[in-house]
Amino acid sequence: MTATQASDAPAAEPILELDDLGVVFTTESAEVPAVRGVSLHVRPGETLALVGESGSGKSTVALAAMGLLAGNARATGRAVIDGTDIVGADEAGLAALRGRTVSMVFQEPATALDPLTRIGKQIAEVIRNHNDVSAKDAAARAVGLLRRVGIPEPEKRAAAYPFQLSGGQRQRVVIAMAIANDPALLIADEPTTALDVTVQAEILDLLRRLAAETGTGVLLVTHNMGVVADFADRVAVMYQGRIVETGPVEDVLLRPSHDYTRRLLAAVPRLSVAESDERPTAGEVRPDDGSGSGDATAPVVELRDISVVFGRGKRSVHALDGISLVVSPGETLGLVGESGSGKSTAARVALGLIPPTSGAVSLFGADLARTRSRARRRLRSGIGVVLQDPVASLDARMTVGECVAEPLRVHRRELSARDQRSRVEAVLDRVRLPRDIVRRAPGELSGGQRQRVSLARALVLEPRLLVADEPTSALDVSVQESVLKVITELQDELGFACLFVSHDLAVVQHFARRVAVMRAGRIEEQGPTGETLLHPETDYTRRLLAAVPVPDPVVQRGRRAERLATLAAGRMEAEA
């Protein structure tokens, strides 16, 4: 289903038509307009992607189209599905429509299902909401649906509870519920955002196949331009509650007309997939002036044969299984992997937050297990830390100034208040934050500002090692870009080494000189970034790279075909 075909086809009546839709939230302090004058339509068989950054109002549009807005929201305008206006419809009218004509797939598969009800029963509930069938027949149909969405052993799995399934399988169950009554319209709100990239590819394949089979129109809400390129026929770009640009996917992604779209696309980190691509500049050759004290060539941190086992006996989990890593002075090591691969655990072992079950950690040349606690604390003054969650990273009860000054209070107590203040101001300058931010509370800042405050706190002691665990993955791409840029520039200037943990291969490719790919507590392969991510040696890394959608619909179409061919070949090989 390509854009060309869609536009050539005789224009069918739209299954969804939004006309001047507006949504206003009543919060404790004010009336906040979230969506303003949005008009769009989705025809049967086509996919419209609604893209934008957080706060753009795209999810609100999706919920408004389902009549699922929160109690404090008020919708205006029209949202017509199959002739019924959702705005102002009563519960009976909505219930008759939902699950039959229109259904929805949500972002968070972990919480989207009732934890105490077997999945077969939850699917059967949707069937019986709209069909007068016996419980037995509904159960049988639920099993059929589970098979259709690719759950293995569907007869057995129908009796499973949601917690017994993986995230990807749960999302398949949510999709089974959504397609239970062959809806004319499917609304998917960030359906793959909470999933790993390989699972994301599988779920997108599934959605594409199901929509094609039944000619279902899809409204896909996403922030991920790769997903858009992979899936959409047309694109609508939202910014601050309005649609700023609409058009076929090739036009919008390759020849954007609106300034905001252009900026957004420019900020998306692109995975270089071929030698000919523009090579990433960051992390290439780093000036290593050996500014850190002590042995300048010894690794700043080294993990030797580290294993971490949580729990005991049968329920024990091998979070790390004999990994070895080295970060040399001034270099950036990217640690990539999917959820559960152990990459964050490895970072926490390096930080000394998780004691290894076996193996040795040495920090700045000293074996951590053999140093006294006082000396160990002094060693740790050479570390800076930035963690993922911008909200949880800063103590909401402190001012920004106190947050940034905290490492000074721990290690440089001899400094006068005035010296501390000048150091805090200097480091705030470095991360491009205004000095007067010191008196503000973290709660008043945006996510990007908070991560910069975290960075300032990490750098105030001028560390030799920065450990950054997914520092930008909770941020919008434009904000991510600016935060990464600050880190890169400061690294050039200050020469600290960096252990950079991320799930995002494109980001790591741009940011890290060396990369280690992790999977299930082991290191799959490691090497120079350019080499490893362009010519991977292991199947796993190859599959991982192939699953990353690139934000170019033409290239992505080729990559998808290639990936599916490889998968099919692999399956045939397995059968043979």
Next chain:
Amino acid sequence: MSTPSYLIRRVLQAVAVIVIVTIVVFGLLHALPGGPARGILGPQATAQQIARFNHEQGLDQPLPVQYLHYLNQLLHGDLGTSYTLNAPVSRLIGERLPKTLVLTVLSMVIGLLLAIPLGMWQAVRRNRPVDYVITTLSFIAYSTPVYFLGLILILVFSQVLPWFPSQAPQGDSLAQVFSDPQALVLPVAAGAASMVAVFSRYMRAATLENLSEDYVRTARAGGSRSRAILRRHVFRNSLTPVIAMLGYYLPVLFGGALVVEQLFNYPGMGLLFWSAAQASDYPVLLGCVLVISAATVVGTLLADVVQRIIDPRVKAGRA
């Protein structure tokens, strides 16, 4: 964790808790000034008589020795002999405990049957008049001392309106207790009032929390109506945390029973404990507290097991 190994761990924890209870109560009784002799022998007793009593009861030995002796007795199922009633403590408690259990279990069941629907109703009608009214009544019920509530119940429903007797059923056997169900109404009502108050609050909070869960939105998106979602999904999900609280509420119910039994002259464990306290009958006091704590610990254990049955995640250690 598999069910057997889970049960073994929980039972070991329960035993540890009961041992700590014996230490606390034993220590408390013997740390307080006075000692039982004066209370048992009366104010006229001579120093010689007191010394003889203390020697006969082993009260002149060091506290740890006394404690180990008591623990040893306990392991043989012997709770000692009452100073005043001239009977083994285990027999006294054996006679009285079932009656107290009837009172507390009835209060608990009736309280829950009222509290759960009330709490859900409040959650659905959040911040509407009915929510405020029930909240206010709950707080009032919670804030009223049981003996005051019992007194008001007696004055209104026994004196002014002669509907129920002001005395609980008498007699030694459970059959006699159940032969006079009318007389149980006021004591059970007094015992259940704060139960209704507390658990309707819990249920309201749990329901509100569940109503905002994602799975409710999923069910709605599948075309389910609010009422059906409440019945099929929210009810069970809200009930699980509330059941977990039941075990911890048992001591409050037993405390209430102490007062209710005294007020309505119901010959259960509370009344036994009350008279033992007046008479400094240490073995009875110790035995009663021990049995009540054991009942609480067992109740908590049962609540856990029920939770494992309702919630498959608990069994898998995921919740």
Next chain:
Amino acid sequence: MSTVIQPAKTPGTAGTPRETSGTRLAVRRFLRNRLAVAGLGVVMFFVLFCFVGPLVYHTDQTHTALQQVNLSPSGAHWLGTDAVGHDELGRLMYGGKVSLTVGLAAGVLATVVGTLWGAAAGYAGGWIDAVMMRIVDAGIAIPALFILLVVSAITTPGLPGLILILGLVSWLVPSRLIRAETLTLKNRDYVLTLRAIGGTHARAILRHILPNSVSTIIVATTFQIADAILLVAYVSYLGLGVQPPTTDWGGMLSAGLTAAYSGYWWLILPPGLAIILVVWAFNAIGDGLRDAFDVRGRG
């Protein structure tokens, strides 16, 4: 073990004006809760009534006046007189002082003990936590009224003793609450960050965990005071009350129990309603504070 967290989860609230101060927001939320504000009013009324009232409304609460016992309410004695001739309205002020003081002190004491115990257990973790929490379990398994009855049979404490005893039987619930809070807080990213760069445990507890528990502690204290005032009301009924001629509301109430059957309603309704109102008020305040601070606490 990071999960892939991405942006755009929140529904679009473009241009939400950010709240300037958490405290101000909490105050505003609290003031919008009508029950909580009513509770605050009731508490303020009773504090004035008990502590300022006697300065305006003079009565003799030390000497008995046997020529005027059990008088029904009249112009001279608005709430009548009790069995030894004390003016009931004056006695309500006089007894309220004791009830409020003991309740407040015992509630605060229970919260302080519970906070220290719970924070220590939660932060230490491991077997120390296990042992400390088993002790709490054991304490919870013994009904407080049973302990109070035993104590009352054996000894007669003064006011400080009473406060101590009440505090010591009611610190268990707050300790569980604070332990849960500490468990959450000690794994917050800012605490992990501090530990990673070599910050001490003391700093983690004093600068981060305790300050962030303040709202929870305040809410717990309010509920603890409510419970303590209620417990004070039981104390006299169990025979552990303060000695005459001093009294408290519970003492007045249990003294009036038998009188109630003779129709002397003015001897039980005023103290009974005073107890209910004040305990209700503290509960309503606690409820409002919990919602305003958005912390956990009892349902």
